[in-house]
Amino acid sequence: MKTATSKIRSFNRFYTAHLDLLNQHYLESNYSLTEVRILYEISESKIITAQKITEILKLDKGYLSRILKRFLKENLITRISSEEDKRAFNIKLSDYGNELLNTLNAKSEKKIEDKIEKLNFTEKEMLVSSMQKIKNLMTENKIERHEISYRHTINPGDIGYIIYLHGYIYGNESNFSTDFEKYVIKTFYHFLENYSPEKDRIWMAEYNNKIVGCIAIQHQLQNEAQLRWFLLDPAFRGLGIGKKLLTDAVDFCREKKFENVFLLTTSLQNKALEMYKLAGFKLTKSEEVQEWGKVFNEERYDLKLK
Numbered sequence: 001m002k003t004a005t006s007k008i009r010s011f012n013r014f015y016t017a018h019l020d021l022l023n024q025h026y027l028e029s030n031y032s033l034t035e036v037r038i039l040y041e042i043s044e045s046k047i048i049t050a051q052k053i054t055e056i057l058k059l060d061k062g063y064l065s066r067i068l069k070r071f072l073k074e075n076l077i078t079r080i081s082s083e084e085d086k087r088a089f090n091i092k093l094s095d096y097g098n099e100l101l102n103t104l105n106a107k108s109e110k111k112i113e114d115k116i117e118k119l120n121f122t123e124k125e126m127l128v129s130s131m132q133k134i135k136n137l138m139t140e141n142k143i144e145r146h147e148i149s150y151r152h153t154i155n156p157g158d159i160g161y162i163i164y165l166h167g168y169i170y171g172n173e174s175n176f177s178t179d180f181e182k183y184v185i186k187t188f189y190h191f192l193e194n195y196s197p198e199k200d201r202i203w204m205a206e207y208n209n210k211i212v213g214c215i216a217i218q219h220q221l222q223n224e225a226q227l228r229w230f231l232l233d234p235a236f237r238g239l240g241i242g243k244k245l246l247t248d249a250v251d252f253c254r255e256k257k258f259e260n261v262f263l264l265t266t267s268l269q270n271k272a273l274e275m276y277k278l279a280g281f282k283l284t285k286s287e288e289v290q291e292w293g294k295v296f297n298e299e300r301y302d303l304k305l306k
Helices: 004-019 033-045 050-057 061-073 095-116 123-136 159-174 178-193 241-255 270-278
Strands: 076-082 089-093 148-151 201-207 210-219 224-232 260-266 282-291 293-302
Touching: 033 050, 033 061, 033 089, 033 095, 050 061, 050 089, 061 076, 089 095, 089 201, 148 241, 159 178, 159 201, 159 210, 159 224, 178 224, 201 241, 210 241, 224 241, 241 270, 270 293
Parallel strands: 224 260
Antiparallel strands: 076 089, 148 201, 201 210, 210 224, 260 293, 282 293
């Protein structure tokens, strides 16, 4: 059985070969991938020092120095004395360097477009999402709150994906059996069969057009509402997404003049229970049950709004 390390190395070999990154003449130019990347970093920064390029690309100083000398000789870059330190030089692309880089960028984009031409919309979304996930996992660049979007319109495929998330996350975190997924399917069927836009709503948090969290309000009898399907992808916890979803759901209940909102949960959902309590929900019922392959307390929490 392959280890994680061997699988990563295998992917690296595939990816570099697939994009022809090992070719000494990148995109049929006279420059290697490393040299083109240096030109790109100079272009992105407008003006940059050799030291900064070394830090960004983790290059040997002597190796970089030889490349920059070649660039100067071929009129790809110009050097300007630094105003802060006369011993140092700032580097920027020449007009010819910009022209070359623009040509290579256009070729690179065309090559990638050709590679993904046969993929449908969903496959392209999956590819981009997977690449973003790799980037997030392998760097210290954490997901920012402003990258998360929210909506409450229901699109085709949303409910099916949310059901999948419930089965996958609860299966892994709480070790629930597939009977739990069957239960979630039934509750969503009832929700959609009795859906009223004026009284019911489901909110979804998205990252790169992919649902990463959700919560819903379903109207009940006697001017009461039920809070349901509060879920967040583990990779997106700690960003305040859950708090916003819960706040929006309770605010909706107040706006619609519900007198009480309740939720049913289990004693195993510690993090969610903390959030419910902070939002003002009170435990009103607790009963030991054996369901979904586990023994736990099924609990009801209520929040009086009037």
